[in-house]
Amino acid sequence: MSEGLARDHLRASEGPSDPAWDAFVVATAGGDVLQTTRWAEVKREVGWRAARLSFERDGIVLGGCQLLLRDLAVGRSIGYVPRGPLASQGDRTVTDAVLEALTDFARRHHVLYLKVQPPVNREDMGATLLRHGFVASGLEAAPTATVRIDLRPPEEELLAAMPASLRLHIRQARRRGVTVRSGGPADLGAMAELIAATARRQAGFAAYPARYYEHMWRSFSAIGQARLLIAERGGAVLAFALLILFGESALFKAGGWSGLESRAHPNELLHWTGMSWAREHGFRYYDFDGIHPTVARAAQEGRVLPQPAANRVPHFKLRFGGEVTFFVPAYDFTPQRVMRWALRGVAPRLGGRRAIAGRLLGRS
Incomplete structure (x- = not known):
């Protein structure tokens, strides 16, 4: 020393x-x-x-x-x-x-x-x-990289930063009966099922056991630092987003989708609802907590993005108009x-x- x-x-x-x-x-x-x-x-x-x-x-x-x-x-x-x-x-x-x-x-x-x-x-x-x-x-x-949306501008400006197609999908989700609500302990079983469905469908996604995500929610929600959002249509749970709240950021730490009702666009409304909630509660950033570095680098340099194969998640995250940030x-x-x-x-x-x-x- x-x-x-x-x-x-x-x-x-x-x-x-x-x-x-x-x-x-x-x-x-x-x-x-x-x-x-x-x-x-x-x-x-x-x-x-x-x-x-x-x-x-x-x-x-x-x-x-x-x-x-x-x-x-x-x-x-x-x-x-x-x-x-x-x-x-x-x-x-x-x-x-x-x-x-x-x-x-x-x-x-x-x-x-x-x-x-x-x-x-x-x-x-x-x-x-x-x-x-x-x-x-x-x-x-x-x-090694992430996408963060600065939530300080008015909602109209946040929406304007998105592609017109994404704004349309958010409106269509509402018209087609998709709703987003806060989740709780009763939703942990559905959350586990959605994670398993996502792992089966999505290349490169290696899910942890269900108890890992349940512990994450229970641990951070006990101190008011977690938000579980559930997207539904007609009473059927379609997707979820688990946000961990820390400092200035609402971090998208886990999510899952059944793979159903894609034309109803539940995921688009889910994340827009998360962004709106985080903004209303004083958070500066909505952080997607990770993006493939190849896609991130292309986006930052203004190049044509690599075409998505089985995994379209990085492209989905970029559509919300955030800024690409590389970690040390x-x-x-x-x-x-x-x-x-x-x-x-x-x-x-x-x-x-x-x-x-x-x-x-x-x-x-």
Whole structure:
């Protein structure tokens, strides 16, 4: 630890509750729901446990990170830090100290492979990670781009930013009897069925078990940070959207569609309703929480979008008029030399297969 941080206290925490840490994440630039203890509890449903490393001075958190760990055989594990580490006011000295503690933790706790995806807008962290022994990652386990709609303009302007065909579909959905309502515990069974139907129909969509999405809704709705929207027609549930509310954003974290009633356009009305609700409740952004990077890059550069094959979701998200945002690239740390060699061989083959890489490395 540097001399400037000699008075700081390193605190390690693995418990399910850490109010001081969560308060720091909410208050810090770049703070993300993926760094909260509630998200760690959701990931526990699919085999991950969490450890938090935080630096404090007089009881105030200065920086740190939440690390997700998946245990392997014989006391080994792999680790993932999504949208971290965080530091108050982006303090680079604090960031250095956190990374020093993180790599030391990886060595002492036999973490064979560690992935770090820095916070949004912290491109400067790349050089710092390289200095601490990380290398640019060849494995894409989480979204590297997203689409965000700025909700501050009037609704008329938001609609005007969409293609005329999408505005028509929203109106047609209403005329054809589609309604969108708030969901609750009684809808969790239908939500699970819609996720399963989507996974069967949509190429490249690897769904988690139903209990994962149910835990996500229960955990965040308990503190008023989740909104479940259900699209119906004639009493039949057609689609759902699960929004996680954090900071300035309503994040589209999960969704599903039966595949039925496509001419009634339930998904178009579903997301427009989500945008309208988020705007009315003071959120600045409606975030689709991920888009295929090839499509995102083409959209950002003004090129003709790649033609959709079986999966039309990226094109659907772009139709709502949002801005494409790229995340800071991920970096990897492997304490053992033999693992570095293995990673160099495996990464190029897995890098383009996001569903597999996500399963292995903790898709967000």
